Amino acid sequence: MTRCEFAHDDGAYVLGALAPAERAAYERHLAGCASCREAVAEIAVLPGLLGRLDPTALAEFLPPPEEDTRVPALLAAATERRRRERSRTRRRYASTALVAAALALLAGLGVSAVLRPAPAPAxxxxxxxxxxxxxxxxxxxxHAEIGLTGTDWGTEVTMHCGYDATSGYHKAYTFRLVAHGPDGATEQIGSWLAAPGDDVRLTGATRFTDAELVRLELTRAxxxxxxxxxxG
Structure with a gap:
């Protein structure tokens, strides 16, 4: 089977590295070559991946540049060699594209790890x-302690109540926490059963706002x- 002379141009074409005349010739060739069209389709995402790379993140994956004052001369020689050895240069572009794609995926994973939202604070x-x-x-x-937190709809009430273990006081009793508002209005916040030695913590609410609440009372049943x- 005769090998397609454009078999290694897909990477250079996708990365925009072909000269205008070469690009036009390759596009004419694509119209009649299903194999080359399939090769181009497989790596068509490379420019987008490379465009998303952060140069700073990419630099972490690349070896440090060597200090060589001959770089301009080497670039000129490479350009001349490309014109003389077109097929060899195309293979080099294809290899470069594959390496760049791998770096893009690695950098993408790194960026995803960096940009992952931190857990919401407690x-x-x-x-x-x-x-x-x-x-x-x-x-x-x-004995009891009381805490009040004013809200737009009323008042939140926190209570910690303890019952002393004393002689002559053994049975459990029902207790209530009652809020007193304006004009003699009252409202029960909660009720519970407690015996000597018990420790009760209660959280409730009343419709009386902090401006309306007059008094809180702990009462028996x-x-x-x-x-x-x-x-106040």
Whole structure:
């Protein structure tokens, strides 16, 4: 089978390295050569890949240039040799194209690693200032801290409540946290069952805004106040 004389021109053609006359001759040849058209189609993506390379990233994959003052003379000799040995030069262009494609893929992987978005930082948990509730009746074996966070729709309430293990106080009781608003309005924030030695942490909310909230009370199930906190 006779070998196509343009078999090694695909890389030079795709990279735009052919002289105008050679390019025109090669394009005329492509119209009737399915093998060359297929070769060009396989490497047609090379210019796009090379155009995306960062010169700084590409330099990391290339050996450092040698200091040689004969570079201009060597380039001139290479140009002259290309005119004399056209087929040999075409093979060199084809090899260069393949190496460039490999470098483009390596650089692309490196760029992807660099541009991969960093994990989102963990949300910042805002510390809530806690204040002690005041006993309403003396001797109550309950102590609690309360924290308030104002919002547009009301107030978030955080509570930490402990129950002392004392003699004569053994059974579990139902407790409620009640918010007092303007004009005597009240709203229950939450209720729970606790016995001596228990430790309860509660997070709730009330519709009363920080400007409307007057008082918070910790009461027994029958409504008897145990602890209180005046807001303001």
């Amino acid at each position: 949300p910042t948990v805002r510390a809530v200032r806690m204040v002690s509730m005041v006993p309403v009746s003396t001797g109550a074996p309950v 029958d409504g008897t106040p145990v602890l209180g906190y005046d807001v």
